[in-house]
Amino acid sequence: MPSADLILPLIDLAPYLSPDATPSSKATVIAQVRAAVAEFGFFQVINHGIPIASQHALIEAIRTLMRIPKEDKLAMSFLKNPCRRGCTTPKKSVHPFQLPPSSTRFVDTEKKKAFYIGRPSEKIEPPGFHGPNIWPSPELVPEAEFRDPVWSYYQETNRLGREIWQLLIQGLGHPGELLSQFTKKPVVMMKMIRYPPFSSTLPGQFGVGAHTDFGGVTVLLQEAGRNGLEVEHKGEWIPVPALENVLVINAGDMIAGWSGGVYQSAKHRVINKGEEERISCATFWHGDLDATNPFIDGKGEGAAGDETVADLLVKRFRSQFSLMKGKKTEEVVRGEVFAH
């Protein structure tokens, strides 16, 4: 059961981001962020600098895209894309609850649909995190209704992800400029999500099952009023209210490892109990594929040391894949099951 008593910290970023910020006002925010991520792995932010109009336009754009015919979505399939972009459909995997007699072994455990974009580069580069984005044709969805607002929000959320990374770095006592050591060409994926209304989900189905994010900073926009996100804290689920112009920030496993356990990567899940669809958008701001832990100068061991960002990402996709027998590794590295 979600706990009614616990709430996540709500941090005002103005004393850090505004032109009048002083060293002391910045230090206060750095300390607040450190405390929040050390305790919860999550916090919410106001005065984050992303214009409300950009947030609204993004949500409308996602709604528009999710309504296009299924065959047009399949033509932009994430599973067929070599660099983790495009459309995913509900997740199929083995699940213990209610298998109707006529069903196959696989049922949908998650009912969401998602569309991914990332940092665009002309060439598709191994191991499949950099490459061109795909977009619906302008005849299908005019650029002003999808591509333009999505791209503009992507740039905003990139800027905010960078600021949050710098806050976390400074919270560990390093200069914020350390960021430039592992973010020359960072992997920054943006996942736009649509959860169906509660009535169309089966008992036991989640919007997103409990998981941790595996990489760096996540910046999450929830459509205002469409609650559903819950964060685990000491065995209890804390509901995270979907508030207008309030973003959710969390740290992934890579940050927890790199920080030597100072920062937490908390489990979270989504259950849309509402009778309306729920739109959200998560930006996963990782780092350069060849980067290793910047806090220990590459001298450490394991996840906290000499593994690169690419190693960590690929390892995570592979381990999730082991649940699904009979598929090829390539499908794993690209597949929805292995997306966040």
Ligand SMILES: O=C(O)CCC(=O)C(=O)O
């Ligand atoms: O939609 C949400 O509120 C959260 C999504 C999420 O946790 C994820 O995609 O990793």
Ligand SMILES: [Fe+2]
């Ligand atoms: Fe997540």
